[in-house]
Amino acid sequence: MSSDNRVRLIDIARGALASLGDTLTVNRGLLRLALANPEKPGSIGLLLQEQAERYPEHLALRFEERAWTYAGFNAWVNRIAQALKAQGLKPGEAAAILMDNRPETLACVAAVVKLGAIAGMLNPQQRGEVLAHSLKLTQAKLLIVGEECQEAILSTGLKPGNDGGRPWLWDGDSEAPAPWLNLRALSRNADDSNPPETAAVLQKQTAFYIFTSGTTGLPKASRMTHYRWLRGAAGLGQMALRLKPDDVFYCCLPLYHNNALTVSWGSVLLSGSCLVLARRFSASRFWDDIRRYDITAFCYIGELLRYLLLRPETASDREHRVRLIVGNGLRAELWDAFVARFNIHQISEFYGASESNAAFINGFGLAKTAGFCPLPFAIVEFDGETETPVRDRAGRMRRVARDGVGLLITEVGNKTPFDGYTDRKASEAKLLRDVFKPGDCWVNSGDLVRDQGWRHIQFVDRVGDTFRWKGENVATTEVEAAFEGFPGIEETVVYGVQLPNADGRAGMAALTGLGEINGAALARHLQSRLPAYAVPLFLRLRSAQETTSTFKFRKVDLKREGCDPALIQEPLYVLADTALGYQPLTASLYQRILDGQLRF
Secondary structure, rough: OHHHHHHHHHHHHHHHEEEEEHHHHHHHHHHHHHOOEEEEEEEEHHHHHHHHHHOOOOOEEEEEEEEEEEEHHHHHHHHHHHHHOOOOOOOOEEEEEEEOOOOOHHHHHHHHHOOOOOOOOOOOOOOHHHHHHHHHHEEEEEEEEHHHHHHHHHOOOOOOOOOOOEEEEEEEEOOOOOOOOOOOHHOOOOOOOHHHHHHHEEEEOOEEEEEEOOOOOOEEEEEEEHHHHHHHHHHHHHHHHOOOOOOEEEEEOOOOOOOHHHHHHHHHHHOOOOOEOOOOOOOHHHHHHHHHOOEEEEEEEEEHHHHHOOOOOOOOOOOOOOOOOOOEOHHHHHHHHHHHHHOOEEEEEEOOOOOOOOOOOOOOOOOOOOOOOOOOOOOEEOOOOOOOEEOOOOOEEEEEEOEEEEEEEEEEOOOOOOOEEEOHHHHHHOOEEOOOOOOOOEEEEEEEEEEEOOOOOEEEOOOOOEEEEEEEEEEEHHHHHOOOOOOOOOOOEEEEEEOOOOOOEEEEEEEEOOOOHHHHHHHHHHHOOOOHHHHOEEEEEOOOOOOOOOEOOHHHHHEEEEEEEEOOOOEEEEEOOOOOEEEOOOOHHHHHHHOOOOOO
């Protein structure tokens, strides 16, 4: 046998073994999904204990220069759990956690859920009234604060001693200020055996409170049960990603967000692989970290990948071992560019929400899709003007045709319960009843998606972001995509603004990266890519966009300020004449719009 044929046979054998390994991993995921039962014992803490017994010497967690094996991390978590138990934390109660990304945060979360308690994941970026509101929603029996978040928690006006006797636990390298309790001192010599409470936790119990971003109002606390977390870990980590114990998974997203706490940690913990945690996302340091830790997979949000694409190309862009990435929000127009530049072909885009009872995952390696969902869902006709689903004379909704765009709804059932929010009224507002038959119940996702066929969807827009103009629904994401490729534009945020004497809302785009614009050229660029009704009538040039800590653009203030030059100090432009293109929006020109002399 020639050496070439021998190499070929070895490659075939390796491929067959890899395929067999993938099949076994997928089958284990299917089995876990089939056996999951909300009424039976099973929890995140129990899974951690099992993996500590199965892979005691495998690395579970790395952070900068520190590392923990599964056995070591589990023992550390147990010590913290004993300290929290000594402070009175009981099953079913909540412990609020306010900390930046670091190993201690994850250890505290694991300790809380091992006791059958609930980890309320507060956002360290919040301050004052908003943070106080979030803390109140948790109804926490104790509070764990990292020293880096001391200023944030004190901005609420609360402090230990005037907080109803609730214990305040301090975690940091410096001494705890009186009368805070030092969590590290309390847990240092605590018992490191597995707490008995863990075995009694039922899958239906709440594990976390995950807060919405608050882009349209005060945040809401959604419930994440052990059942939904474990099913997500099986569906993503085993069936879609097919992670192995030797994989190294990088996460630079905040732990108070489900992309980190559920998607990333869940996939890693179930596979027995290693999680590399970063303090935060840094576009300039990202690939250095990927090579430093020999990363094979990472989690993303769409804007994160766009920031990486905006960085100057280098000869080392393909020098890494990343074989797959998982996340949501990768725009279709950036998909091919990212694959070509960084040579990462397995993009497991998914769709889900903190409060959702179903999720989609691109587990078949297809491009430009949010993936497939085996659970019951429907895409129904939607009225963009009233922002409600369309019902016929009998009060029933209608499904859109293939390739149609509509409102995504998911059915509530025994296997797909709706955990909702801590606020019952907010939970009820998410539900649609008597949708296709009397008595049925569905969750309103609040998202418009495209039916791609074969139970696959493509995200189109948020309901609140889509607006109606000239009798047509305008999807902001599709308009934002049309700006791609125009020289100088870095970020685009599209929204609708109200005008006097006009039905619907006119399109407006806030742009960064442009000191000045060629109004005629930009108008031609957009007119060649969009129908006339979708071309924005107004532009606003900004030095930076306001975003949440998870890279979502905040549109509340933009919508409120509209296009009034008296309220906005930044340059404004209007498409008053399509032949001339965009021209500066002066006070006199704006007055002509108000007086009805200039109509669109």
